[in-house]
Amino acid sequence: MISVYEDLFGRAPDPTGRTTWTTALGAGTPRIAVANSITSSVEFRSGLIIDAYEEYLGRGPDAPGLQFWLRNMAGGMTIEQLHSGFIASDEYWARAGATGAGWVSALYVDVLGREAGGSEVAFWLDELNRGATRAQVAMGFLLSTEYLSSVVDGYYWWLLGRGLDPSGLGTWVSAIQQGARDEQVIGGIIASEEYWANETSRPFVGYIILSPREETSVPLGTGWTYTVEAYEPNGAPIGDVTDEAHITWDGQPCTLGYCQPTSVGPHEIHAVHRGVNARSTLTVVPAQ
Structure with missing residues (x-):
């Protein structure tokens, strides 16, 4: 449990949390059940929301905003839908220049991490002109294989210290595209035999x-x-x-x-x- 808290929260587990989860594991609760409970916690989801504010709006959350997104995530909102809410917002639109071309170009940089080609911008502008909402366009980016491959690869480097393999690509990216939550993907990784073996064998940091x-x-x-x-x-x-x-x-x-x-x-x-x-x-x- 120490490694899980360090990796997910950047801190050691508090005595209550450590006792709760260690007792559950000792009683036979599957690692995946414990992992999913931790990744669906308010603390973990708050970190995801804070990251989204910083990434797309360049600021931290206000208290009402944080609570708004926490309620929505508790009600079933996925991380991709959360990010779409930020990307489609008037605040992000204004930061991107308040034009369709500027907004689409910003999505390529902020979501896909690359510059857009002229034909790519033209394609999405045509979608907007045909009546697609900003939220629908944003989800097109956020559920793309290009984007999700990068996201899951980041989870692998973060938690396993290696890049995404073809098996993981086919499993996790497809799962998110079909409605699985990123928290479940992260939970699946930290519940894996590979993570368990890595964390029980690496040196303890004093x-x-x-x-x-x-x-x-x-x-x-x-x-x-x-x-x-x-x-x-x-x-x-x-x-x-x-x-x-x-x-x-x-x-x-x-x-x-x-x-x-x-x-x-x-x-x-x-x-x-x-x-x-x-x-x-x-x-x-x-x-x-």
Whole structure:
């Protein structure tokens, strides 16, 4: 259970959660049932919603918005339908330039991770002109094999440390296209024999070191790149885990370990890896 919480929530399990799920497993509850209960939790779904806000609107959720999406997901809304709601929104439309061409082009970049070809933009503009709603077009992107292959491949790298194999491609992508929830896919991966074998054999992380450890000072407009090293409880080095760690400044993400606070003064740099924490301070001074 420790590995599941670390992978899904970036923290160690609380005593109640650990006891609940360990007892359930000991009583014979299948791993898939436990996994699906965890991935359908408010905490996990809240993380999915927060990610969608950041990805498509460039901001965090307001409290009413978070509760709105949580209620909808509890009522059966899938992650793809959630993302469609953001993509089809007036706020996203405005961010994309408030034109059909700009909006479609933004979908290719934000959903498929590539630039659109002229004929591709023309195709979707024609669909819109024929009466397709923005939500329908968005779902066309979000249920495409191109998009879902990338999504499930990301789940494999995240949870299994490897890319998607043909068997997984045929199983999981097709399942989502036929109505399965991504939470069930993630639950299926963490309930698998492969995940179980990986997690019961990998070294236990006793502590991590965030470098530089001491206070660092930089001028406004610049930043600092941090690295994270993991160690077993006995001090044996595990290795550089920067790519796996979650590094933030004052709660804001540091992309690829590069932290660039946007105001002068001291800022807390916080790294989390497999439920253990390390902190440092980055002080920003006025631009030179």
